[in-house]
Amino acid sequence: MNRAILTLNAGSSSIKFGLYHAADDPVEEARGQVDGIGPEAALVLSDDGGRTRTAVDAPDHGAALAAIIAALRPRLAGDEIAGVGHRVVHGGPYLDGPRHIDDDLITYLDTLSPLAPLHQPHNLAGIAAARRAFPGAPQIACFDTAFHRGHPWVNDTFALPRRFHDDGVRRYGFHGLSYDYITSLLRHDFNNISQGNVIIAHLGNGSSLCATRDGVSIDSTMGFSALDGMPMGTRSGQLDPGVMLYLMQSGMAAEALTTLLYKESGLKGLSGISHDMRTLRPRRTRARHRPWPITPPACRARSARWRPRSADWTGWFLPAGSARTPRPCGPWRLKSSGFWV
Ligand SMILES: Nc1ncnc2c1ncn2[C@@H]1O[C@H](COP(=O)(O)OP(=O)(O)O)[C@@H](O)[C@H]1O
Ligand SMILES: CC(=O)OP(=O)(O)O
Ligand SMILES: [Mg+2]
The missing domain is CATH 3.30.420.40 (ATPase, nucleotide binding domain)
Incomplete structure (x- = not known):
């Protein structure tokens, strides 16, 4: 059988x-x-x-x-x-x-x-x-979170009173199964590279970047929730927390905020057309409606933190909808734009 x-x-x-x-x-x-x-x-x-x-x-x-x-x-x-x-x-x-x-x-x-x-x-x-x-x-x-559990404390904590971290308000990181898989392929096919500092991009409806050293995750653009970091299909990515306070003070309840940030933002919110790159790419959308390039400052700052010496970092990405082979990208596509979507 x-x-x-x-x-x-x-x-x-x-x-x-x-x-x-x-x-x-x-x-x-x-x-x-x-x-x-x-x-x-x-x-x-x-x-x-x-x-x-x-x-x-x-x-x-x-x-x-x-x-x-x-x-x-x-x-x-x-x-x-x-x-x-x-x-x-x-x-x-x-x-x-x-x-x-x-x-x-x-x-x-x-x-x-x-x-x-x-x-x-x-x-x-x-x-x-x-x-x-x-x-x-x-x-x-x-x-998804397991691959990131070895992060240094400083990369997983917010500058909030310590008790919040102890209560679980911390950066968890996501897409870990994807990063684990890409890391194992790099180890197998490009062992010398995987032993160095590598930035991996997981690009899909949910998207994030992960910094690895010797094949181990040390940081991720996704944090407490799968909302942080890069703008995504329907998610906002990084926002100034003051925006949330302002919206709440303007009368928006938690449920409406959740819908806004998880389901109505990102490519969908910016384009007003779709969350899906396959729909957006072919359209000659007017510049005003074009959702890219979209580089939130915190994501820029985080990836900038990961490149202390330019020659030390290699970038890899696994685009959604592609075969299962990660592709290299010039490490310094990161340099000017913050990331390389
Ligand atoms: N062939 C493609 N070319 C460009 N973008 C694609 C392609 N296939 C999928 N995508 C993008 O990836 C998204 C789906 O990502 P995926 O990670 O598979 O979804 P989920 O996060 O729901 O599992 C689509 O919404 C689209 O934006
Ligand atoms: C965590 C996450 O964003 O997952 P997905 O890419 O499947 O939406
Ligand atoms: Mg996905």
């Missing part, structure tokens, strides 16, 4: 999945995603037979996950599910590696939902659906 491993990655605008033959070095059998969750959702499935793209009715993440499980059912007939691996965006301050999922862990992860409202509830919904669909299969949570 074939033993299969399923992986699920519920992002802010997509759910990606992979199906592997379980072995010491698991072999990929199929991969895909429901992308553009909302009115234009499509299920993309790639395997030995090629790549198919089918429109699906997936107005939300729950429906997208149901479409994925329905598409995989026939190919899983007769297989034993050896395990399901879940990307979980927030693992809090202490979880520094994968964990076996049980009820207690789910209860704890749910307490972190307010810190990652675009992701954590979808991650937990994915876990619940996979537990229902594959009862008895071990379910493993892999955290």
Whole structure:
């Protein structure tokens, strides 16, 4: 009987999945995603037979996950599910590696939902659906935050009274699974580079930069939440906290602020057209509506801090929608612009 491993990655605008033959070095059998969750959702499935793209009715993440499980059912007939691996965006301050999922862990992860409202509830919904669909299969949570748990204290703290840091108000960093993967590829293919100082860009609907030294994360542009750093598809990125105070004093409640900062800002807010570069790129938008280049000062400052001596840093990026090969970029594209999107 074939033993299969399923992986699920519920992002802010997509759910990606992979199906592997379980072995010491698991072999990929199929991969895909429901992308553009909302009115234009499509299920993309790639395997030995090629790549198919089918429109699906997936107005939300729950429906997208149901479409994925329905598409995989026939190919899983007769297989034993050896395990399901879940990307979980927030693992809090202490979880520094994968964990076996049980009820207690789910209860704890749910307490972190307010810190990652675009992701954590979808991650937990994915876990619940996979537990229902594959009862008895071990379910493993892999955290975006885990790769960053070795940051020096000074990079993870805000200049607030110390008790806030102790209460968990600190910089966590995200996209760690992506950085871990890119770092492992660099170590394998470019060992001499990976041992130095490297800045990696994860560019997607959510985007961030990570500074690594000897393959270990030392800093990230994403901080307490997945809002900080670069402007993103629908997220503002770094803002002067005074803007938030002003908006609150003007009568905006927490819920409306959350919607503004997580869902209505970034490329979507600036362009007034779309959060998706595939829609924006081809348009000859008038300069006033053009959302790029967008370089928030804090992100500039942070990446500037990472280049004490220019020759020490190498930049790598893994663009969304590309193959899985990171591409190098001249380290000094960073120099003038702050980053290289
Ligand atoms: N081929 C492409 N060219 C340019 N941008 C792309 C391409 N494919 C995806 N993108 C960008 O990446 C975003 C999706 O990023 P992704 O990280 O996959 O989503 P999520 O964060 O929801 O998982 C799209 O909204 C779009 O802006
Ligand atoms: C943390 C984060 O921003 O994730 P995503 O890129 O999937 O939105
Ligand atoms: Mg993403």
